[in-house]
Amino acid sequence: SLPVEEWKALRAGDLLPQSVDIEEPPPSPSRPDDVKVVPMSRVKQGSRKALLHSLAHAESYAIDLSWDLVARAAFNLDQVPLDFYDDWLRVAEDEALHYERWATRLKELGSFYGDLPGHNGLWESAEQTMDSVLARLAVVHMIHEARGLDVYRFLREKLVRCKDEVSVDILDQNMADEIDHVKFAVKWFHYFCPESPREQFSVFARERFTGSLKPPFNTEARAAAGFPESWYLPLAKT
Numbered sequence: 001s002l003p004v005e006e007w008k009a010l011r012a013g014d015l016l017p018q019s020v021d022i023e024e025p026p027p028s029p030s031r032p033d034d035v036k037v038v039p040m041s042r043v044k045q046g047s048r049k050a051l052l053h054s055l056a057h058a059e060s061y062a063i064d065l066s067w068d069l070v071a072r073a074a075f076n077l078d079q080v081p082l083d084f085y086d087d088w089l090r091v092a093e094d095e096a097l098h099y100e101r102w103a104t105r106l107k108e109l110g111s112f113y114g115d116l117p118g119h120n121g122l123w124e125s126a127e128q129t130m131d132s133v134l135a136r137l138a139v140v141h142m143i144h145e146a147r148g149l150d151v152y153r154f155l156r157e158k159l160v161r162c163k164d165e166v167s168v169d170i171l172d173q174n175m176a177d178e179i180d181h182v183k184f185a186v187k188w189f190h191y192f193c194p195e196s197p198r199e200q201f202s203v204f205a206r207e208r209f210t211g212s213l214k215p216p217f218n219t220e221a222r223a224a225a226g227f228p229e230s231w232y233l234p235l236a237k238t
Contacts, residue, residue, distance in 0.1 A: 004093045007085065025071035027130070028123065029064040036117040043119050048162045049111050051155070055171075056102035057118035058148075059095055065126055065140055066092035073133050081191075087184045094177040101170045108166070128208055134192050138204035141185035142227065143213065148178050149221040175221075182225035198231050205235050212237040 031037075035057070044050045070088050073080050103113045122144060129135040152175050159167045193200050205213065213236045219229055 004089050007089055011082070011086070022071075022075045024075055025068060027127070029068065031064075032060075032114060034114040035060075036114075037120050038117040040119040040121055042117065044116050048159070048164060048167075049106070049109065050116060051158065052102055052106055052109070052167060053111065053113065053116045054118065055155075056099060056106060056113045058122065059099035059102060059174075060113070061122040062095035062145075063092055063099060065122065066095055068126060069133070069136055069140075072130065072136065076131075076133055077192075084188060084191075087188070091181050091184060094181070098174045098177070101174070105167055105170060125208075125210070128210070129204075134189065134200065135204050135208050137185045137189045137192075138201050139209045142182065142189065142201065143205060143209050145178065145185065146182050146222060146225070146227060146232075149175075149182065149218045149225070150216065152178075152218060152221065179221055179225050182222070182227055186226045201231055202235060205232075 043054065045054075066088055070085060070092070073084060073088075099113075106112055106115070122140070125139050125144060126136070129139050152171070156168060156171055159171060189201065190197050213232055215236050217229075217232065217236070222229075222232075
């Protein structure tokens with residue numbers, strides 16, 4: 001995307017300004033007018049189209065969440081390392097690519113993003129963590145996004161049963177990036193919370209996350225992201 005390319009060019013040329021005036025980010029992003037938002041219980045499930053539409057919907061919010069994290073870190077925190085912005089603009093770029101892949105696949109199958117309604121669950125978690133970058137990292141990127149690692153095998157098996165090799169390939173490509181995204185969240189959670197990070201994560205999981213951590217967990221993918229079992233297994237409800 002153009003803003004990401006501009007950032008990369010400024011970084012490469014060491015042309016970043018010494019200081020900028022940062023405005024408070026808006027409480028919610030601009031969203032497509034043609035995508036109906038309904039309660040989670042009313043989101044259609046079961047069909048391949050519904051599955052791919054839900055993946056495109058999640059990725060569209062993931063773009064917004066990445067940019068919102070960047071904006072809130074700039075507004076709420078002092079002395080944020082430039083590497084933080086490098087990482088999360090990379091995430092925003094990845095999520096945009098993931099969305100484009102699913103949106104294109106929907107069109108190939110005679111559908112489109114907005115053909116079905118979607119829910120607002122991810123942004124509800126964003127609203128509950130607007131005041132704290134640490135809470136945002138924990139809830140959105142270490143709980144919700146790590147959940148995406150957990151359901152990968154289930155989703156892949158479903159697409160294999162549908163004999164949809166193109167969608168399986170897209171899912172596999174995206175999965176490699178998603179591990180890195182969780183890795184960034186763990187990395188920066190440690191950076192901003194160097195003392196007792198596991199205990200603080202537990203606090204956020206109990207007080208800021210609506211729901212519960214449910215197995216089965218993809219412990220292999222989580223470990224690849226530097227997310228140890230000792231952080232989430234004690235919080236799991238079986």
